[in-house]
Amino acid sequence: MGRLTSIDVCSGAGGLALGLERAGFDPVLLLDHKPIACETLRRNRPSWNTFQMDLLDFDPKKHQEAYRVDLLSAGLPRVKSAATTKRVETGLELRLLKATVHLARTIQPLVLLIENVPELVAAPELEEAREYIQSELGHLGYGFQWFVINAADFGVPQDRKQGVLVALKDRFCDRFLVPAPTVTRHVTVGEALLPSMSARGWSDAEEWAGQADRVAPTLVGGSDNRGGADLGLTGTKRAWAQIGINGAALSDEVPGPDGTQESDTSGSPLKKLTVEQSAVLQSFPDDWIFAGKKTARYRQIGHASPPPVGEALGRAIAEALRR
Template sequence: MSKKHTFIDLFAGCGGLSEGFYKQGFQGLTHVEYDHWACESLRNRMKYYGYPEDKISVLEKDITDNDIIDQIEFEISNKSVDVLIGGPPCQSFSSLGRAKDENGMQNDPRNYLFESYEKILNHFKPKIFVFENVTGLLTAKLGKEKTVNIILKKLGKDYKLINDPSKMVLNSCDYGVPQVRKRVILIGVRKDIEIDPAVIYKGIIKTHYNPDSIGAEIKNKKKYVSVKDAISDLPAIKPGEGEKIIEHSISSWNDYLTKIRSKNDTVLLDHVSRTHNEQDRNRYKAMSKNKWTFMEMLEKKPSLNHLKQRVFNNSYVVQFWDKPARTIIAHLYKDGNQFIHPDHKQERTLTAREAARLQSFPDDFVFEGSRTQQYKQIGNAVPPLMAEAIAKSIKKVLAKS
């Protein structure tokens, strides 16, 4: 049997990126994550993958701790690390975060979390690293210099990188995830290893085209996975309805459902709707029934105006059956108004399980904690199917190295 390739996951969240690597047979050595409930989800998933109790390793720590390297060393006990993966929290790189902060978030300590990533990378010197972040990273600045250039310079000291940032942007939709989610995926290969990082990018195979694809981009690819493909089998529920665990069987399978649910699985977790006030229910109903934007609703039905009407048009958004979902975000834990269910009869926003489906999490993935905690974990995660496409390409080149 071939030796299992190993990885460490930093800023692991509930383990969306890890999930892709587990699915490809990689061995998780440890995960570093600050959030307690995300850590509980990680531990649970390691157990699911058959790790014995003494090999379940999740460091519930602040990655900026001075002794973090010693702690990781202790956890992995002299095993060599093939791949380091992770995505530092990205609020300070996101355009929305910058717009809200008068200093453009230049003083935000989260800007410098990548330095912890760099410190750990340079200590363990894995063969390959994967650094995930929002596309806002490409335009963000630290002082007068572009953040991405600073990061490329620092991480590129001992690692080969591709030099075209636009080629680092992957859209989860292209890998069969029912969601449009563009992310910067920075992949580096240690300089003494005979692998060109461009080969890894080339090996991240696009299986589907997305709603914006044209011409040759569509050729020999499957159509994007829609919201309907992903969640239409789930029981219809009204606001405040649903159970933590229910029995569920699928009568009409599709290609996507076979990827995220086992044929003999009979239960469904966390399909529980939030309660909504009557005014919101009316908004959801009108918008989903008529396929209106928030602004269209205000024009056609002014009585549904919101007292705190926001200036931007994305405070209330319907996800449409025939398209992939918009980017699932962590804000979901505060309210679900940007994720209104397409079925107007249900008058509600998405459940945690529906959000997880749109992120491509398997149905047997358990998100620990309250519903608020679940939404937060799901919104912050890397879609597992996209992570798996990356892991598959890395596994291929490691097998040859």
């Protein structure tokens, strides 16, 4: 069997689609409702068939290429539970989850892959959502595997737990194996960012990298409805501070020879990340272009699925289909 085919919805900056491409999947169609995300996809992969459209409005009957694909993948917006927000999310996120299931029911790919928060896998508050998925797809002959993986186990220098659903047509279900870690030792922030931190000759870059001796906290993209880019809530910013990073904002440049970042007027001795460094922490390739201004670029990165995770999942799915 040669390369496989896929449809990717809620594609964002393309992290999941890029990983799946590396694993042997060529997308026949990608979908995202944000113009900036679609611009990013088109800049990096002009050959991809990218549509700017809300998943809730997508009609596969107008896209015959959507039928007879091997994989439907979705890096959906974070479904929130009481464990993360003190309330159960019953709005847009769950509607998109159900729309993805409806699309799978319509086009019936061999495999459905949904990547989301770990709570989707087991949180009692989201049991109804899980039951809906299994009820809708079960009678169509899909078997299910729910699991949580950590991007750090796949070489991403970040503690990023991801909840995953892989639903396969019954004849393939027993062949799927949850991907095993691809690294025996986690990549630290210092290892990942030393080349960029020292790029302008910062004399203390090696010392900084030595104390940044752990994986990063989870990058978060934040909401489009609030101000500029930062690295998360107060507790997360404290975790960043422990590895020498000021999580209050991003910098326009890496440190100079004396450690100065000209755009940083905070007076803090901690260093600010650049957008490009946040992309490194998500394990995007250096030549992946993110459209938009600084905040828009960072949010695309923070919302993305790290490509190495998509690749590991894609390889496991491809192996199940090819056995």
